[in-house]
Amino acid sequence: MEFFRNTNIDFLGKKWYFLSFSLIFSVAGILSMLFWHGVPLGVDFRGGTLVYLKFADKPNDAKIRAALDRAGLHSAKIQTYGDPSANELVVALDEKDTSEADLSRGKDQIISALEENPPQGKQDLNNSDRVGFATVRDALVTRDPLRAAPAEYDRLAHAVADTIKQRGVLRSIDDLKGAVPAEAIVALKDAFYTSDFGVRGADIVGPQVGDQLKTQAKLAVGFSLLGMLVYLWFRFELIYGVAAVVAVFHDTLITVGAFSLTNKEISLTVIAAILTLIGYSMNDTIVVFDRIRENVKLMRREGLAEIVNRSINQTLSRTILTSGLTFLTVLSLYLFGGEVLRGFSFALVIGIIIGTYSSIAVAAPMLVAYQDWRSKRSGAVPVPAPTGKNNKVRVKA
Amino acid sequence: MQKKLLTKTLIIVAVLLVFLYGIFGIPKSFNGEGVKQAVLSNIHLGLDLRGGVHLILQVMVNDAVNAETDHAIETLKEEFAKAKITFTDISKPDAENHPERIVVKGVPIDAASQVRSIASDKLREYETVGGPDNTWVIAMKPTAVTDLKTHTVEQSIEAIRTRVDTLGVSEPVIQQNGLGNNQILVQLPGIDDTGRVKGIIQSTARLELRQGFDGQGGYASEQEALGAHPGGLPPGTVLMHGISGPGDVSDRVFLVGRIPVVGGTDIRDARPSTDSQGRPDVSFNLTTAAGQKFGAFTSTHNETGTDPNHYLAVVLDNKVREFANIKGEIRDTGDIEGGFTDQSAKDLSMLLRSGALPASLHYLTERSVGPSLGADSIKAGVQAATAGLIAVLIFMLIYYRGAGINANVALIFNLVILLGFMGYTSSVLTLPGIAGVILTVGMGVDSNVLIFERIREELRNGKAPAAAVDQGFDRAWTTILDTHVTTIVSAIILFFVGSGPVRGFAVTLTFGLLANLFTAVFVSKVIFDAILSRKQRGEALSI
Numbered sequence: 001m002e003f004f005r006n007t008n009i010d011f012l013g014k015k016w017y018f019l020s021f022s023l024i025f026s027v028a029g030i031l032s033m034l035f036w037h038g039v040p041l042g043v044d045f046r047g048g049t050l051v052y053l054k055f056a057d058k059p060n061d062a063k064i065r066a067a068l069d070r071a072g073l074h075s076a077k078i079q080t081y082g083d084p085s086a087n088e089l090v091v092a093l094d095e096k097d098t099s100e101a102d103l104s105r106g107k108d109q110i111i112s113a114l115e116e117n118p119p120q121g122k123q124d125l126n127n128s129d130r131v132g133f134a135t136v137r138d139a140l141v142t143r144d145p146l147r148a149a150p151a152e153y154d155r156l157a158h159a160v161a162d163t164i165k166q167r168g169v170l171r172s173i174d175d176l177k178g179a180v181p182a183e184a185i186v187a188l189k190d191a192f193y194t195s196d197f198g199v200r201g202a203d204i205v206g207p208q209v210g211d212q213l214k215t216q217a218k219l220a221v222g223f224s225l226l227g228m229l230v231y232l233w234f235r236f237e238l239i240y241g242v243a244a245v246v247a248v249f250h251d252t253l254i255t256v257g258a259f260s261l262t263n264k265e266i267s268l269t270v271i272a273a274i275l276t277l278i279g280y281s282m283n284d285t286i287v288v289f290d291r292i293r294e295n296v297k298l299m300r301r302e303g304l305a306e307i308v309n310r311s312i313n314q315t316l317s318r319t320i321l322t323s324g325l326t327f328l329t330v331l332s333l334y335l336f337g338g339e340v341l342r343g344f345s346f347a348l349v350i351g352i353i354i355g356t357y358s359s360i361a362v363a364a365p366m367l368v369a370y371q372d373w374r375s376k377r378s379g380a381v382p383v384p385a386p387t388g389k390n391n392k393v394r395v396k397a
Numbered sequence: 398m399q400k401k402l403l404t405k406t407l408i409i410v411a412v413l414l415v416f417l418y419g420i421f422g423i424p425k426s427f428n429g430e431g432v433k434q435a436v437l438s439n440i441h442l443g444l445d446l447r448g449g450v451h452l453i454l455q456v457m458v459n460d461a462v463n464a465e466t467d468h469a470i471e472t473l474k475e476e477f478a479k480a481k482i483t484f485t486d487i488s489k490p491d492a493e494n495h496p497e498r499i500v501v502k503g504v505p506i507d508a509a510s511q512v513r514s515i516a517s518d519k520l521r522e523y524e525t526v527g528g529p530d531n532t533w534v535i536a537m538k539p540t541a542v543t544d545l546k547t548h549t550v551e552q553s554i555e556a557i558r559t560r561v562d563t564l565g566v567s568e569p570v571i572q573q574n575g576l577g578n579n580q581i582l583v584q585l586p587g588i589d590d591t592g593r594v595k596g597i598i599q600s601t602a603r604l605e606l607r608q609g610f611d612g613q614g615g616y617a618s619e620q621e622a623l624g625a626h627p628g629g630l631p632p633g634t635v636l637m638h639g640i641s642g643p644g645d646v647s648d649r650v651f652l653v654g655r656i657p658v659v660g661g662t663d664i665r666d667a668r669p670s671t672d673s674q675g676r677p678d679v680s681f682n683l684t685t686a687a688g689q690k691f692g693a694f695t696s697t698h699n700e701t702g703t704d705p706n707h708y709l710a711v712v713l714d715n716k717v718r719e720f721a722n723i724k725g726e727i728r729d730t731g732d733i734e735g736g737f738t739d740q741s742a743k744d745l746s747m748l749l750r751s752g753a754l755p756a757s758l759h760y761l762t763e764r765s766v767g768p769s770l771g772a773d774s775i776k777a778g779v780q781a782a783t784a785g786l787i788a789v790l791i792f793m794l795i796y797y798r799g800a801g802i803n804a805n806v807a808l809i810f811n812l813v814i815l816l817g818f819m820g821y822t823s824s825v826l827t828l829p830g831i832a833g834v835i836l837t838v839g840m841g842v843d844s845n846v847l848i849f850e851r852i853r854e855e856l857r858n859g860k861a862p863a864a865a866v867d868q869g870f871d872r873a874w875t876t877i878l879d880t881h882v883t884t885i886v887s888a889i890i891l892f893f894v895g896s897g898p899v900r901g902f903a904v905t906l907t908f909g910l911l912a913n914l915f916t917a918v919f920v921s922k923v924i925f926d927a928i929l930s931r932k933q934r935g936e937a938l939s940i
Contacts, residue, residue: 001796002853052767082773100455103760104595132590138740161589165448168767200767202591209453209761213896220894224887231886235879272829272902275891276836279884279906283840286883287847290876318843318850325792325846326839329785333835336784338777340445340828 004317011312011360012305012368018361022250029257037260042267042343043203045217047210049093049106052081052201053114054168059089059197064114071113073097073106082339088200100206107202115195122191125160126169126198133161139191145183156180160188169198217271224275225249228282236289239370244285247363251281251354258350264343273344277351280326284319285359291315292367304371308364323356402930405923412915413810416817439820441568443827443901445766449586450594453762456579460756461549462496462542463489469520469535470499471656476515482508497537499523504531550579552755557583560597563747564588574896580761591765593744599758600714600748604664604681605657606691606731608698609708609720610634615641615651622650637710639717642734651717653710658694663687667749669742670732677742678734681749688729696726713745778831785835789842797849799939803924804845807916811841814912815905824908827901837909840884844917848873852940862938866925874918881910 033039043050053059061078068076068091075094082088093106115124123135137157141150163179164170173189180188225245232241252274259266291311299307330352334345424435444451470487477484485503489496504512512533516525522541526534537545554571561569566585574580588594610631616622622636630636635655638648667681683691698707700722711719711733718733737745790808794801815837819826852869860868884906891903929938 001798005857086773100759100761103763104591107763132588132593134590134593134740138738142739165589165767198767199765202763202765204763206761208455216894216896220891220899223894224890227886227890228883231883268899269829269832272832272899275887275899276832276902276906279887280836280839282883282887283843283880286879287876290879294872314854315850318846321796321846321850322839322843325789325842326836328788328792329782329835329839332785332788333778333781333832335781336777337781338773341778341781341832344829344832 002317004320007313007316009313009316010309012309012365015361015365018365022254022358022362025254025257026250029254029260032257032260037263039256039260040263040265041214042265042270043092043205043210044268045210045214045266047095047098047205047207049098049110050203051091051107051110051199053089053091053197054200055087055089055197056169056171056194057196058087064089064091067113067116068110071109073109073113076110095207095210098204098206100208103204103206104202107199107204111199114197118195119193122193124195125173125188125192126164126194133157136160136188136192140184140187143187143190145187146181156184164198168200169196170194213268217268220271220275221252221278224278228278232286232289236293239367240289243363243366243370244282244289246366247285247358248278248281248355250362251277251351251358254354255347255350259347264346267343269341269344270347273347273351277348277355280348280352281355281358284323284356285363287315287318288312288359288364292364305368308368312360312364319356319359323352327352399930402923402926405919406927409810409920409923413813416814419817419820420813422820440816441823441825443825443830444584444586444764445828446826447586448589448766449584450588450591451762451764451766452583452585452595452598452760453574454581454583454598455759455761456550456553456581457757457759458546458549458579459493459496461545462537463492464755465545466496466499466537469523472519473499473501473515473535476519480508480511480515482511482515495536497542499535501533501535502531504533506531546579549755550581553758554581556754557581557598560748561585564594564597581758589765589767591763595760595763597744597748599760600754603660603714603754604733604749605712606659607657607710607712608654608694608706609710610652610654610706613641613708613720613722615649615717615720617649619650622652626652637712637715637717639710639712639720641717641720649717651710651720653712653717657712659683659687659691664749665729667746669737669739669746672732672734676734677737677739678732679737679742679746679749680730680732681746683729683731685729692726692728695723699723699725701725778828782831782835786838789838793842793845797845797940799928800849800852800925803921804842804849804917806924807845807921808838808841810916810920811837811909811912814916815909818908818912819905824904825901826905829899829902830905833902833905834909836906837913840880840910841913841917843880844873844877844913845921847876848917848921849940852938856938856940862932862936863929866922866929866938870918870922870925877914877918881914885910 064078065076068074068078073093075097077092079090079092080088081090091110093110097106099105111127115127118124125136134157137150137153140153140156146152159179160176163176167175170176172194173185173192176185176188225248228248229241229245232244255274255277256266259270288311291314292308295307295311295314296304299310302310327349330345330348333341334349337345420439421432421435422439424431466489470489473487482504484501487499487501489498490500491498501512509527513525513527516523516533516535520535523535523537526536528534550573554573558569558571561571561583564585566588568586570582570584572582574582583598585594611622611625616625619636623630630652633655634652636650637653638650640647641649641651663684663686665682665684667679670678670680672678682688695709698704700707707723709719709721709723710717711721711731713733733745786808790805793804793808797804812834815834818824824830848869851873852865855865855868856862888903888907888910892900892907895903932938
């Protein structure tokens with residue numbers, strides 16, 4: 001089976017289409033970053049509070065909104081998280097409501113606001129943040145419903161904690177039937193009640209750490225680009241390195257632009273995805289460059305434009321296959337990978353398309369444009385044949 | 398040729414076995430559950446996958462510097478008194494930003510050499526500079542400050558470790574956070590009551606016994622206390638908030654001695670017990686030296702003596718917990734009473750035993766992942782990864798037929814080596830790590846595609862199968878090497894610059910790509926050679 005054989009498409013002839021396509025998307029992204037959504041940073045970078053809640057029944061957004069407003073949390077944003085049937089929400093607070101002096105205050109405020117009318121003297125069993133194994137055991141030991149040794153209550157407290165973990169949220173303490181004896185349930189009801197939600201997780205980042213991470217992310221992207229440039233300079237020629245880095249920068253710009261245009265938040269995992277796409281796009285570009293390097297030696301009479309075109313066509317089958325397959329994996333991640341990976345896989349879905357495109361439409365034409373410019377300036381026609389050392393490494397197998 | 402092939406096959410089988418052991422170890426039983434347990438004991442899942450608490454704490458290292466310079470000020474005062482040097486003031490003008498600077502004012506000019514010799518004898522870690530108006534600046538040397546800060550962070554890590562150990566957490570991570578100055582990263586898998594854990598870690602548990610002044614009740618507010626002393630607070634005293642004893646709920650203000658009679662390091666032992674009415678409390682013992690000091694203090698400052706300020710303030714973390722009348726001499730035991738539950742009495746005794754933190758801690762980041770949230774994400778991630786992988790495997794078989802088997806074997810080997818490597822190095826598999834695995838698969842496929850397309854090209858040019866395979870591998874190798882080295886270079890940079898999830902991603906990607914160089918090139922070539930060696934000359938290759 002074979003999809004492409006002996007294609008002969010004049011890619012360089014379409015460079016003005018490519019240029020306008022790249023410009024439209026880059027400029028749209030830049031405009032959105034400057035004047036519209038800015039660069040929407042996630043809680044990792046700007047600091048803030050996210051609390052993940054699971055409700056026993058379908059949560060009533062308006063009621064939650066009102067409860068949060070009453071508690072003075074006017075900046076709170078409520079979002080459905082994951083599959084709507086899971087009854088899960090994220091409540092997000094601005095960085096204004098998150099201070100390093102009292103990091104978890106926002107979270108505590110959210111919990112208290114939603115725990116409406118808690119019965120006097122009872123603790124919320126669904127709220128594992130405050131009620132853990134130790135609290136449950138202590139409650140059982142003091143009430144001693146089974147007239148048993150403390151070790152027995154250890155076991156029961158573990159059973160209670162495990163059941164809550166499995167379910168995420170209890171509708172009532174009676175849900176523990178089967179896990180613990182009826183006498184213990186009576187004792188638990190004496191000490192605890194259940195609210196209609198449980199905290200499944202929280203992300204609270206103070207502004208200081210956010211700033212550090214921002215600097216770090218910029219450094220990471222900058223240094224990895226620099227590392228690649230140096231390696232390509234060593235293996236090919238400086239202009240190859242520059243062209244590849246420009247192409248990769250173009251991809252990063254458009255991907256970040258896509259996040260800005262769609263107003264999706266950039267989290268730490270999205271940065272990992274952007275770094276992945278840098279690696280991927282670089283990989284793609286090198287495959288084409290490698291072929292150019294080989295063909296420059298084989299086709300001494302042809303002009304560089306002809307060589308570049310031929311090289312792109314020769315590697316086209318591989319490019320489409322690899323990109324197609326990688327796109328398939330990333331798409332499955334985007335569709336089925338769950339909420340946590342959504343931002344990550346979105347960046348890769350965009351990145352793989354743009355990364356494949358940029359090797360053909362940005363990096364390779366840049367080589368030709370550079371050569372045209374040099375020959376115009378000097379009059380001579382130097383072919384920048386890569387002089388890289390060791391560029392013939394024999395496979396040992 | 399045949400012999401060489403056999404050697405290579407043996408190498409591959411050996412590598413495979415080694416890495417399979419890295420994943421599975423020797424499972425206790427070979428049913429589903431046994432194998433699952435075996436895998437989980439070798440491949441460590443990150444917090445995002447198994448649930449737990451992730452905290453970043455800032456160590457307020459200036460606390461430790463301030464404690465050190467406070468001590469130095471006391472030393473200076475004692476020595477000046479001994480040498481009969483007069484001064485108008487010894488203080489730290491900017492304790493917040495420059496806790497290392499002590500300023501001595503109003504020393505007579507003729508005492509200059511004495512000041513110098515006291516400072517150089519008693520305060521070796523300090524630099525002394527004389528200024529105008531008989532003002533002396535005595536500051537800790539910058540190297541000493543740095544050492545003290547480093548030491549403080551190390552001590553804090555040790556103290557946190559002792560405390561976390563009593564919680565019974567398996568595989569806790571407690572280390573310096575690479576990102577910022579004087580930060581500590583704490584990761585506790587499987588913990589769900591964040592509130593209690595944070596309390597236990599952060600509690601400085603600094604227990605001090607101080608002299609109490611001005612009668613038992615204290616004051617209702619700071620203004621009231623200041624109003625009672627129109628000429629300013631008596632020397633050597635400070636105001637502290639707190640309660641006067643068990644059952645007291647209102648916040649009051651007490652006048653207590655600036656320097657504790659007994660400090661946090663003087664506690665020898667502490668345990669939960671009960672008070673006379675059977676309520677939970679905490680008893681403690683003092684070290685011998687501190688016991689003597691405390692005995693001497695209580696024998697002179699009690700209600701039978703002449704000093705009207707015969708009170709004792711039990712101060713915990715800068716809050717008065719008890720303000721009591723001293724009835725007689727107390728040697729080396731005492732109780733802290735008031736408002737404990739069984740659990741909090743147990744926690745506090747553990748904290749006192751484990752030693753005080755050398756500096757207070759602030760939380761910078763708090764992430765908690767409930768176990769069910771982790772379970773959902775691992776399920777979704779693994780499902781997506783498997784679906785993607787299966788789709789790729791099927792496609793390779795259809796598109797490359799016989800050679801597709803090569804590619805698929807190479808891919809699966811790649812995953813085995815990657816996971817085995819993670820098992821051996823105890824790397825943690827996180828969600829971005831899984832994404833790194835998926836990317837490895839992508840690049841593994843790419844290597845195979847590069848090679849196969851090249852072989853097809855050579856076959857089209859009329860080469861014999863064996864020559865086409867050799868040429869294909871040879872030509873593609875340069876490209877594969879370049880793409881892999883470039884990506885590994887950036888992954889290594891990521892590992893050093895990045896933290897947290899980015900690091901996990903970098904680790905899996907690097908391992909995966911290294912494994913891929915072996916599987917996609919070496920393993921796949923050996924399979925080709927094996928197939929070719931059985932074929933008749935001129936027989937076509939399935940690709």
